[in-house]
C-alpha cells in the first residue's frame with residue numbers, strides 16, 4: 001500500500017485521467033481506503049464538471065458552420081444552410097448534454113466505488129469500477145451510442161455480427177423508459193452490448209456480456225442516499241447483465257424486471 | 264482509410280467535427296462574437312492552406328487549436344491580452360501541485376452563471392489551459408502542443424487556473440480582466 005502523501009500531489013492527474021494505467025488502478029484502490037483522497041478527488045471531479053458546464057457556453061451561428069463546411073469542401077460559401085442548423089442542434093445534444101451528465105455520474109461513481117471497496121472484496125470492486133468507467137467514458141464521448149434508435153427491432157439486429165451472442169430487448173411501450181441506442185463495449189477484450197436507456201432526466205446503461213469469472217459482482221450495490229447511484233447485475237442464459245445509472249433504485253429495479261422478462 | 268493529404272475531403276472529415284469546439288474556444292479567447300467568427304474563418308483558411316504540412320496520424324485537433332490560438336495572439340485583441348497580463352516567469356515553471364483540502368475545492372457549488380462570470384473575469388491567458396483541459400477534454404500532451412509549452416508547464420497552469428477560479432468565486436480575488444472589451 002503506497003503512502004497517502006505520494007498520492008496527494010497526483011489527485012489532479014488522476015481526475016484528469018493522466019496517470020499511467022497501473023497508477024490509475026493503484027490510485028483507485030487507494031481511494032477505497034482513504035477518505036481524504038477520495039473526497040478531494042470527488043471535489044476536483046465536480047469542479048471539472050462545473051467548469052465544463054460553464055465553459056460550453058457559445059453555440060456557433062449556423063451560417064458560419066455552413067460557410068466553413070463549404071469552405072472545407074472547396075466550394076464557394078453560401079449565406080444560409082438549413083442542414084448546418086440541424087447538425088448544430090444534434091451536436092448540442094450529443095456533446096454538451098451528455099458530457100455534463102456523464103461527468104456528474106463520474107463523480108458519483110467515484111464516490112460510490114470508494115464506499116463500495118471499503119466494505120467489499122477487491123475483485124468485484126474492480127469490475128464495478130470498470131463498468132463505471134465504460135459507462136462514463138462512452139457517455140462523455142461525442143458519440144455516446146453508435147446506433148441511435150428507440151426501436152428495439154432496429155437496435156437488436158444492429159448487434160448481429162458485432163458481438164458473439166444475441167439477447168432480447170423488452171417492449172418499452174407503456175413504461176417510463178425509452179431506448180436511446182446502443183454501442184459495442186469491451187470488457188477485458190471481450191465485445192459486448194452497451195445499451196442506453198432514458199428515464200426522466202436520467203440515462204441508464206445496460207451492459208450485456210458473456211459471463212466470465214472476472215465479471216463476478218455483488219447482485220446489487222447502492223451508494224449512499226444522497227448520490228442515489230445504483231448498480232445491479234445478474235446472469236441470464238449464460239449472459240451477464242450489468243445495469244447502472246443515477247436514476248433511483250426503484251427505476252433501476254423496474255428496468256431490471258423488464259429486461260429479465262424480455263422475449 | 265488514409266485519404267490523400269491535402270485533399271478537401273480529408274480536411275473536411277477532420278476539421279468539421281471540431282467546428283463547434285473551435286468556435287466556443289474562439290469566443291472565450293476573443294470575448295466577441297464577430298471576432299470569434301473571424302478567428303474561426305481565419306483558422307480554417309490557414310489550416311486548409313497548410314494542410315499539406317500536417318503530418319497524418321498526429322494530433323489534428325491540437326494542430327487546429329494551436330492555429331486558432333496563434334491567430335488570436337497575433338490579432339489586436341490577442342496582443343492586448345498578452346500585454347495586459349505580464350506572465351510571471353516563476354509561474355511558468357513547473358511547480359509541484361500542492362495539496363488542498365476538499366473544502367477549498369468547492370467549486371462545484373457555484374452556479375453556471377457565477378462560474379462563467381469568474382471565467383470572464385480571468386485574463387485570457389489565465390483561463391485557456393483549464394478550458395482546454397476541462398471543456399475540450401484534451402490530454403496534457405495535447406494542451407502542451409496547443410500552447411507550445413512543456414507538459415509540466417501545462418500541469419502547473421491548470422492547477423493555477425483552477426486555484427484562481429476558486430479564489431474568484433470565493434470573492435478572495437478580483438482579477439482585472441485583460442480581455443474585457445472597452
Ligand SMILES: [Zn+2]
Nearest residue numbers: 004007034037
Ligand atoms: Zn490518501
